[in-house]
Amino acid sequence: MAWKDNHPFSLRRLAKSFTYAFQGILYAIKNEKNFQIHVLAALAVMVCGILLQLNKIEWLFIIICIFGMFSLELMNTAIERAVDHHSKEISPVAKQAKDLAAGAVLVYALMSIVIGSVIFLPKFAALF
Template sequence: MDSLGKRYHRLVRSFGYAFQGLFNSLKNEQNMQIHFIAGTLVMIGAWILELPRNDYIVIFILIGGMVSLELLNTAIERVVDLVTEEYHPLAKQAKDIAAAAVLWFAIISFIIGCVIFYRPFINFVTNL
């Protein structure tokens, strides 16, 4: 196999590993399942309310950020668990800080979502 073929094969394989990580997380992590369901419901709500394109862009960024942070949080938890099975304050801090990053982004995403959805939702309800 030539150099270009090897690089292409490595690239395809790396995408495969990334998808394995995503699907493993979706299958085994309850929080990832919650984020996936919430993101799907948000997208359905955006479609029903016929939000403008710019709002969709913001929503996609927020959902992508949320999923990315949850994946990083899961990876950090796994690495900490791999390094030590014993309780250690630094291991706890690492896990807590990673979880806090997810929580903070979720709070900010919720606030932004309320700003985006408020007026279209009120208009939708009043026009029923």
């Protein structure tokens, strides 16, 4: 049986979904300052991780932090866009939606800072 485009498991549909997802990621890399900062921070953390020879468990925590931050930042941007698309007018609900999304990013960032500190601070301290 040929796999049609409207088949629930259509490979073409799956490929399209991946294409759209990559378009979203590329858009954020090219246009979103906060996402660009996260990418640079992630690269810096990975270089430090390589130089300080993190073990497997430490890398897993770092990867969870990095990709979790990327995902939340993308979702935050999506919520900002959806709110702005709905209406550019000042509204308390629009403010709540954007502030809640920003809060989600901040909560994860704070957790990442704690994890990063627990992993990296003793290793940096051991260098001196």
